[in-house]
Amino acid sequence: MSITKYKDTIENGDLIMVYISRLHIKPIVVQQGEVLNTRFGSFPHDSMIGLKYGAQLLTPKGKGFVYLLHPTPELWTVSLPHRTQIVYTPDSSYILQRMNVIGGSRVIEAGTGSGSFTHAFARNVGQSGRIFTYEFHEARYKQAVQEFGDHGLNDMVVVTHRDVCSQGFVITQEKIDADSVFLDLPSPWDAIPHLDEVISQKRQVDICCFSPCVEQVMKTVESLHENGWTQVEMTEVSSLVWESRKEMIREVDDALKRLKDVKKRQKEGIEKLKELAKAKAKAKAEMKSDTYIKQPKLKDRDRGYNPFGKGRRIAEGEEGFDWFNVSKTEREIKSHTSYLTFAVKVPQLQL
Amino acid sequence: MSITKYKDTIENGDLIMVYISRLHIKPIVVQQGEVLNTRFGSFPHDSMIGLKYGAQLLTPKGKGFVYLLHPTPELWTVSLPHRTQIVYTPDSSYILQRMNVIGGSRVIEAGTGSGSFTHAFARNVGQSGRIFTYEFHEARYKQAVQEFGDHGLNDMVVVTHRDVCSQGFVITQEKIDADSVFLDLPSPWDAIPHLDEVISQKRQVDICCFSPCVEQVMKTVESLHENGWTQVEMTEVSSLVWESRKEMIREVDDALKRLKDVKKRQKEGIEKLKELAKAKAKAKAEMKSDTYIKQPKLKDRDRGYNPFGKGRRIAEGEEGFDWFNVSKTEREIKSHTSYLTFAVKVPQLQL
């Protein structure tokens, strides 16, 4: 199977993404006889084979369930452990759109990193395109080779173990002729001078350099100018995820009614206390032991008029109350990934 | 009158802010016998005297009106022509809050610029505080002196015509002893070394440097470190103004009903056309001149079932339609003013 082609039914050997919870999506390769263990219970792989993608799967005892999802570059990105710097979807999707990476594009990517962006590049360039991706970290390189194979990307992706800053991009297998370049390197300015050897001489080439710090951007901008790139522009993507929530509508008239009720009850309470005091005095006069009015237990306490459910736990959106539809971000938001410096190089053709 | 003290009734000589339209708020000093001319008509100042602040004022002929507003630092800022770089409320309010500029604070401001931030500083420090503001541009200095006088700020504000970068901050009138410093200068690093002469030696001093470019921030950060400032932190305020709007709720069932109606009418139309063709054929056979069915005029065209008011102008929020309450920003938003670099200097007291 290939991550870049939809299938309908799960077969032995397929890569699938198992949705266990919102924050836990686990990629597995379906293998007859194997078992997937989750905190909701165990799921034999055999029970997955033949199911439709998107199916809900119950544990044999029906105590828990998961969903079996088709892999996509975006789900793959979400499922990755945060072991290395990942280009997330808000950045990658903008870069793909802006650089017009579509079927037939020839893309240079350095470094490969987690390989997650490589997946999105591969989805976009299709069978007629090529991704030339470079990774200098050996273990990461090996992992990428393995994953691209498992995910059916070998037709489009050429991985090279290489430090492009010192050794450039030229490979022996084929002429690169790139029209899109993505550099996610600590010092892109060391790699930029090597690009002229491998980029297209017949069409506009787009570049994007991905750098977290401002100083890197400055050196990159300078290097791009020096190396003949034009239309240099720096951008930054900010993205937010909004959760929809319910916020109780607490009407002032209800609050007023409640206050009136409290006031009334206080008055009644004072009268009761007065009665109690009288009873006590009487009891005392009669030399009896003190008599007390029994206090109601906390849990079945009468809260009086209670329009907002004060004092008890209300579930968000609970019936019997009115709710605003609102939205909020997560408590901690991603406020910076990297700056994106774009430029183009246009071959100055002589007609 | 003073902009830093509320009044209830408009008197001769008061500075008032005349609200003419959302984008046009005009500060005037009320003078017996004068007239304010606006596009809604003329308003004699005499008719303003004795009115309450906030009053609506009609033209003598009742054709238009304005509102007479009490000045505040924020309204003053809004009313300014964009003749020079202005520190707007989202920035100024954050700076005031973060530096804890409150009653009794002693503030250095350079340069004065339009003087708008000086107003907010003055409001905050009150009669027990002081603003020492410096402006090297002579015309702006003179204008500031005039305005601060008109607005009743002379008790709190000391304006000096000076290039602080070369001449420093010391003045002969009084000991400055500042605890808050705001530098809105092209090269704050030239002014920072002069601060030690005038800041408090007994308490923490807060500084904020206001610079549009990253390179300025870098040089400022360096200079602050070199001059013994600590807790250096750079921030940026992004602010948005949201307008509430109404967006029509177009239900799919209504759209479906409309399509069915169109379909039905098309069928009827085809039958009518057939009838017409028959009639024509008959007329032809009878050698009469062609007869046509009269077409209805466009304006009283029957649009059929028309749940969304298609083809006619609908006012936002018009009755008879359903509306979402939504919000949007203006078409063009302010996406950058300046970076704010904060730091503190804490006197190292020897006990």
Added chain:
Amino acid sequence: MNSSFSHEKGIIGYDDWAIITLPSSATKIVQMRKGGSISLGKFGTFKVDHIVGYAYGQSFEVLEGKDVLPLKSISYGLDDTSDTKDSTPALEFQSSEDNRDLLDTGSKVQKITAKEIEEMKKEGGGNDVGNKIIERIVQGHESFEKKTIYSQEKYLTRKQRKFSRRFTVRNMTPSNLLNHIRKDRDPNKLMGLSEETLGLMMSHANVMPGGNYLLMDDTGGLLVYAMLERMQGQGSITLIHENDQPKLVLLNRTNYSEEELYNMVKPINLLEFVDPGDNRPTIGPLPKEEVDSMPNIRRIKYLRRMKKVKQLNESLDMVEARAFDGLIYASTINPVTFVPRIIERMKGSRPIVVYNQFKEVLIGLSHIFLRDSRVLLPNIYESCVRQFQTIQGRLHPLVTSIGGGGYIFSGIRVLPIEGAVASGRRN
């Protein structure tokens, strides 16, 4: 050079649709008609024949006689950092160390009148005219010498951008088309959609060759175009619309032929979509002899009709087979009530992407899907790009930008077991 995908248009060719960027950064849509001329208003006029054959991305200066001079970039010699040194020989004015003596009172300090400038422009000529105008403006600016070097440069760049007779020819990519409408025309024509939100939609919807997508597109066809570009002729877009026919005005400005559009884009109206059985076309094929005996015009009409019928039937088959690989919904029809009905027609584990200009509309939808086990990972996403000025020594975000850009709701259609308790679902 007449292939349809923007990507394959590396070289400017005849009949291509393209976008021209002017020094003012305004853009213009043009078609490269052989022998034709293109007028850029005050920036001059040039002949198409002179630019055909250069690579897309090439910049030019307009010369006398509608000729052009190829340039490295539109800002060559104006504000590219690397070019600055040898490019502003005219920058030999007196300048002040700071602007303490300058009181900016707007246009009052400028002695040259708009009328004089207009006359100079009418005299024609190449970029020289621009330079001459700028020189005159500087001479006419009373306090120019009182400005700092920084303000002088800024002033000159602004004036040069305004008067230099240059342009860049850009590929008609979906992004370039979008930005042309968003920045120079009216963002509301695209429901406020920004380039970054478009990209986010395409990625979330996993648009790729071979996919069969359901689409509602109230952006005049921009979404159809962006999807076509990614699908490279494989797969289909079933386009649900609410009128006689879909409104795809922007596709007329792209390089796709009618035939290509027919093969990929299948229009189907709301009624047909929600009730595919009841809305099958009633016109069946006529006997061959009858067709053969038709007059020519009638036969062409008939064949065209039958082609449409065939296309519609194929779409209705897919609707009935629930065979769609993704939903992209950018319609002004309330998604809250419609999207939950549409997704019944989708395959499992396929993405749902709903665009709206207003977050408030999507919140309601999101609430519905939080309680609907057919959709996983329901969230609202917002993405916003900030542009920076990169002139050396003066790096900062642009001071103003276009607001909005829209929001997307995104989730994954799944196939819950009927009656299964969804207790673990919101973990």
Added chain:
Amino acid sequence: MNSSFSHEKGIIGYDDWAIITLPSSATKIVQMRKGGSISLGKFGTFKVDHIVGYAYGQSFEVLEGKDVLPLKSISYGLDDTSDTKDSTPALEFQSSEDNRDLLDTGSKVQKITAKEIEEMKKEGGGNDVGNKIIERIVQGHESFEKKTIYSQEKYLTRKQRKFSRRFTVRNMTPSNLLNHIRKDRDPNKLMGLSEETLGLMMSHANVMPGGNYLLMDDTGGLLVYAMLERMQGQGSITLIHENDQPKLVLLNRTNYSEEELYNMVKPINLLEFVDPGDNRPTIGPLPKEEVDSMPNIRRIKYLRRMKKVKQLNESLDMVEARAFDGLIYASTINPVTFVPRIIERMKGSRPIVVYNQFKEVLIGLSHIFLRDSRVLLPNIYESCVRQFQTIQGRLHPLVTSIGGGGYIFSGIRVLPIEGAVASGRRN
């Protein structure tokens, strides 16, 4: 040193409430009790007497015997750019030119255990303990030498921040208090309010000495505190609440006395506010002789009661006189239905500021005031501060930050002429 306004607290004094910042950037509220000790958990314990007399803002290192050493800053020798050169003598490890050989597998590469660290900490001592722990951690880190200089530095700074026994004593300003709750506790306790939005509210509401403000405050008293600080003992805050008494728990952590609060803050419940006539206190003053003859405790109680009655009557007078100079509304009670009723009690040309964590709530309010001629310039404002890391050579915005911060609706209460046609109003 016992004045109440945070501004006047330049020097750390006995009985002051203050905020302590730890190397982890966590914060802690403390009171400076004479002779007392303050424990910072793993960062050590020190005696209050040793820090009293220094200026607020001073940083210290915890020494043996609960003593302290004043420091220039908490990060002195750690990451202040100017200090870096002479401060990291221990940074003499092997390092790699890049991290090509490093596979970061999280905690597996670290041989020193949490238990060992805990034991070292228990051994006590000054900052030396911190440094020793860091040394041991580096020795225990298998692949430390494979990291680049950059990553090594980052790693060390992180560890030093975690283990160095330092702290800074900060003034209890409203901003510091807010950030303490927002960052270290729960932002929802403040209805999500951020420092920048607080500042925006104070400026929009034109809070200043002498103003008489109406306030609803569901932030535990933070708004009361911020306003008191700006009012400097002049004017009043009429605090509308919906219970027996207002919830002002945060004011117990500030330096204001009960008497000062009594003079400035006038609580009034909703019922009393909306119907001031019907809810006058019924208890009047007793004859002097009766009071004099009361037992001591009863008299004190009586006098306290009468003080409250007097305060309430004054507030009710102001409500009836419609004498307020501004409204600040930060309540979970729906402002859409309540604010239009409140503003009747305001003077003309006075600001209305309504805070909410959710924009959606304010949109409804804004719509109402777009059609209500009593309010000019109705708008919703959002303000959001982004922080940057300023380490030299590595300037970038912080990678994560706390989301939200709330929104304000703001407008100006005006006095339209009854019956005047408001046709020109929305120009």
